[in-house]
Amino acid sequence: MRTTVGIIGAGPAGLLLARLLHNAGIDSVVLESRDRAYVEQRQRAGILEQGTVDVLREAGAAERMDREGIPHDGIELRFDKRRHRVDFPALTGGRSVMVYAQTEVCKDLIALQLAEGGPLLFEAEALAVEDAESEHPRIRYRHEGREDVLDCDYVVACDGFWGVGRKAVPADVSQVFERTYPFGWLGILADVAPSHDELVYARHDRGFALLSMRSPSVTRAYLQVPEGTDAADWSDEEIWDELDRRLETEDGWKLERGPITAKSVTPMRSYVHEPMRHGRLFLAGDAAHIVPPTGAKGLNLAVGDVVTFARALTHRQETGSTELLDAYSETCLRRVWQAERFSYAMTTMLHTAPDASPFDGRIQRALLDRITTSGAAETDLAEGYTGFPLD
Ligand SMILES: Cc1cc2nc3c(=O)[nH]c(=O)nc-3n(C[C@H](O)[C@H](O)[C@H](O)COP(=O)(O)OP(=O)(O)OC[C@H]3O[C@@H](n4cnc5c(N)ncnc54)[C@H](O)[C@@H]3O)c2cc1C
Secondary structure (H helix, E strand, C coil): CEEEEEEECCCHHHHHHHHHHHHCCCCEEEECCCCHHHHHHCCCCCEECHHHHHHHHHCCCCHHHHHHCEEECEEEEEECCEEEEEEHHHHHCCCCEEECCHHHHHHHHHHHHHHHCCCEECCEEEEEEECCCCCCCEEEEEECCEEEEEEEEEEEECCCCCCCHHHHCCCCCCEEEEEEEEEEEEEEEECCCCCCCCEEEEECCCCCEEEEEEECCEEEEEEEEECCCCHHHCCHHHHHHHHHHHHCCCCCCCCCCCCEEEEEEEEEEEEEEECCEECCEEECHHHCEECCHHHCCHHHHHHHHHHHHHHHHHHHHHHCCCHHHHCHHHHHHHHHHHHHHHHHHHHHHHCCCCCCCHHHHHHHHHHHHHHHHCHHHHHHHHHHHHCCCCC
């Protein structure tokens, strides 16, 4: 098989890239190792930045999001049983975010791709990217028990953190910047209406808690837990009791409980691979970088990368100039590092490390006090949360 752009991975990055290229009249083939049901059910992100919402609309992939997504104009910070609302539009000149699950973004993009786009092969596992430095890179892959080759003009690895794309960048040009955290998030889905109409980020001496939602009838919530925790070790009652403790306020706010339908633990990591391009191989999304989920940035960064690639390739096709393709890594990394900084700052401000000293706790409170009393500090948070601009 032959195509202009070979895309590895049908997560949000790969699926959106295929859609953007289709709209620009550029053909592509998407190879996805898992089956369709798995890709459509994998619970992950839920917050779309303003820029992501705009991109999905422009791509003609927002019809259901605009019907079923829940626009959010702020978040609540909780600490010392106090509550503080951060009003995004007021602080950012009108920007906000949308609660719409990654599973739904993927379902919408898969439906569009299968109806209108180029080939999207499920259960097609990329084995290796070859000849990335040549004009005709290739993806070796296995589909329906057979090995095959996809000849391309460009390969975009959108295959997540554990994918094969990044491995094709030679070790002597790769640089990795990384931090792991000594805690993770125990995440639940529960069949109960969210107890607050916006997301609540709580700092507590026992650890961080986040109250979120997937829909008007489904609560999503997270608890900071020690690294290596097994979700099965937490009973439903223990989870609700702990959420109650960490989210408690002095004004009698009440957490509604309901049946828990899913439980899982996510490790926390910051990771950046530089460069994000090698020859005609481009890395996008989690294949190139990971952020801890505290800043709700992962999916949004993936969107930024593929928009940058689609624009650069369109520019190449229209003008013959490779200027934007050549600048891909540098352009993406500027935004990536802002998101890394923001996610790191939110994580360290809100989580209690196992070796945290009383001094660390006081600094966290001082940071939160600063945000709740200084317009400049609060604006900085609102700008970071609603998203850094796409160049
Ligand atoms: C619990 C949790 C909560 C999160 N919350 C948020 C949030 O609120 N906001 C936010 O922005 N981000 C959030 N994230 C991060 C976000 O989910 C990821 O950043 C996002 O999925 C990245 O998209 P991607 O397309 O780059 O990679 P992925 O979604 O990982 O997709 C990669 C795809 O490639 C496929 N693949 C892998 N290897 C191969 C191969 N060899 N051949 C073919 N296919 C392959 C995989 O099966 C997968 O479908 C969260 C993540 C987690 C785990």
